Amino acid sequence: MENQIQQEDLFDVEIDATAKSLISDIATWAKIVAVSAFVGYAISLVAAVLGKNELGSGFAATTSKATEITGTLINVIIGAIINIFLFRFAVEAKRGIDHIDQERLESGFNNLRIYYKILGVFIIIILAIFVFVLLAVVMGGGIPG
């Protein structure tokens, strides 16, 4: 009975030597992607804070600088949240493969799932905004003025 449950709990697909090597490579490159994203975000934050303001000085320049920093900060926060899951996938999957740890591997693939899910939801939100703006433009253009 126990054997039967164990067998039912498995797909007939194994993580064989080829799959192990592929997952290990995927994890390595996913880590490179995540780390380069984090470095990129840090640089863009530094650039936003230290960058010259084309408007010079005064109230308009200060407001423009504050807007630029806020925009960059929002961008960095969203990007960092997404890439944390990719980084966690890379670390957990690699550790799972190296130490033959089933739980770590499961946790790794769960992080990959969350990463793609967040990206998907993010794209849906962007598409919704795009459609909303398009409708607003079309309806606005249709009103005689």
Place this chain on the structure above:
Amino acid sequence: MESGNQSSVLSDLLVTHTIGNHLHDSTKWCRFLSIVGIVFLSIFVIAAIIGGPSIVRLVADLFPGLEDAIGNLIIIIMILLIAVSGVLLFLLFRFSILTRRGLELRNQALFNDGLKALKFYFIIYGVIGILGVLVNIAGLFSL
């Protein structure tokens, strides 16, 4: 003997239902992302074909004497951008289809081909990421 084989399999890594379900969900979202990406890339290609010449002329006019060189450079960058995006989206789509089919049909070769597509996807993405960091660092020093 059979029980010995079974225990050796159970002591190694397996695609359990948990991993299978996580991969199944991942492939679902990847398929969505790749299809949306392919649609937008197609729209971009059509827009580039229709409006490209006038954009190239506009930008080239900003650099008198270098019109031809700038025009060619813009065309090369656009073709490169479209080609790399196309390959990335194709690999993501391939991963989603092959891995899903591999799991559903319990076919090891399809499953591994799907993982191979994801590997090449992340390699290209990683190289772009490293180049992006280098460009960002260069930009930081020019501040």
